[in-house]
Amino acid sequence: ELARALTDAVRFLHDHDDFLVVAHTNPDGDATASVLAMACILERLGKRYTLANEGETPRRYAFLPRADRIVNHGRHPLGRTYTAAIALDCADLERIGDVRNVLAPNAAVLNIDHHVTNTRYGSVNLVVPQDAATAQVVYRLAQAAGVALDAELATCLYAGILSDTGGFRYANTTAEALRVAGELVAAGVRPDVVAERILELLTEPQLRLLQRVLPSLERYGDGRIACLTVTLEDVAAAQATRGDLEGLVAYARNLEGVAVGVLFREDAPDAVKVSLRAREPVDVARIAQEFGGGGHVRAAGCTLRVPLDEAKRRVIARLERETEGLSLVP
Ligand code: 5GP
Ligand code: MN
Numbered sequence: 554e555l556a557r558a559l560t561d562a563v564r565f566l567h568d569h570d571d572f573l574v575v576a577h578t579n580p581d582g583d584a585t586a587s588v589l590a591m592a593c594i595l596e597r598l599g600k601r602y603t604l605a606n607e608g609e610t611p612r613r614y615a616f617l618p619r620a621d622r623i624v625n626h627g628r629h630p631l632g633r634t635y636t637a638a639i640a641l642d643c644a645d646l647e648r649i650g651d652v653r654n655v656l657a658p659n660a661a662v663l664n665i666d667h668h669v670t671n672t673r674y675g676s677v678n679l680v681v682p683q684d685a686a687t688a689q690v691v692y693r694l695a696q697a698a699g700v701a702l703d704a705e706l707a708t709c710l711y712a713g714i715l716s717d718t719g720g721f722r723y724a725n726t727t728a729e730a731l732r733v734a735g736e737l738v739a740a741g742v743r744p745d746v747v748a749e750r751i752l753e754l755l756t757e758p759q760l761r762l763l764q765r766v767l768p769s770l771e772r773y774g775d776g777r778i779a780c781l782t783v784t785l786e787d788v789a790a791a792q793a794t795r796g797d798l799e800g801l802v803a804y805a806r807n808l809e810g811v812a813v814g815v816l817f818r819e820d821a822p823d824a825v826k827v828s829l830r831a832r833e834p835v836d837v838a839r840i841a842q843e844f845g846g847g848g849h850v851r852a853a854g855c856t857l858r859v860p861l862d863e864a865k866r867r868v869i870a871r872l873e874r875e876t877e878g879l880s881l882v883p
């Protein structure tokens with residue numbers, strides 16, 4: 554079935570000449586790197602393309618080749634429509650946000666993703682839940698399309714896998730993910746440079762935001778739930794951007810004895826983005842889905858259109874039910 558999806562995806566690339574390439578809003582490393590890897594592939598196939606996202610690309614990914622070509626559709630609206638699109642790292646099409654408005658009514662969509670909650674919204678669906686990152690799925694597509702690895706393509710693919718495995722630490726760090734990563738390094742990736750940029754480098758706003766957010770720590774459900782909260786005021790005071798919030802939730806999840814770490818981020822007075830990170834055996838993908846979101850078993854998210862206090866009350870109540878009497882592995 555995967556072989557069939559790959560064949561269909563390669564045909565999709567050959568059947569069209571001009572593509573819109575887009576990932577999810579608030580793009581993370583996998584989303585950004587997958588878009589840029591796709592740009593390398595399309596260039597090698599002699600295709601035209603536009604790279605777009607609803608918002609801006611986090612600065613930490615600006616070193617990736619062609620990152621400056623990703624159009625911030627929120628600030629510089631795309632002035633035309635597209636009949637062929639490639640959506641990357643999006644479990645559902647709502648995830649591309651306002652970029653949806655430039656898809657022609659009958660636009661053909663190639664859906665490339667690795668989320669278990671993917672809704673198979675594409676005309677062609679290349680969805681591989683066992684892959685660590687969408688970038689790993691894009692690697693499969695490059696192989697199937699006969700596009701050889703060069704250092705630029707390999708760096709994008711590697712950056713996506715590195716990001717989504719948390720630096721080869723999470724449970725999605727499979728033998729195959731490591732094998733592909735090894736092949737990418739052999740093709741010219743500098744793992745030290747990519748890890749420094751994506752995992753280590755801190756911006757000053759990021760550090761200031763961390764100072765403000767750590768005191769917000771709250772524990773619920775006999776300590777099995779740890780919550781951090783970021784208000785609009787915190788973001789403004791730290792002069793932080795959305796990208797500076799990536800990774801904050803890990804402080805909650807990594808606390809000893811915690812089954813679920815949560816980051817509540819006030820996006821507007823009546824919109825709260827919730828990031829969920831779980832320890833085995835808790836499944837947060839299912840819980841996020843109940844709130845209209847999605848994700849992976851141990852890393853998922855959703856947005857609640859209610860004030861901050863109300864969002865916290867609802868999500869914490871649901872998590873308390875989930876984690877009651879739970880014993881953690883290990
Ligand atoms: P994060 O908490 O870092 O935003 O997201 C964690 C995981 O959940 C990512 O794989 C992300 O794609 C997914 N995710 C986050 N928010 C949403 C959402 O609102 N809807 C869906 N379908 N997935 C989400
Ligand atoms: Mn993602």
Ligand code: MN
Nearest residue numbers: 583642687717
């Ligand atoms: Mn991903």
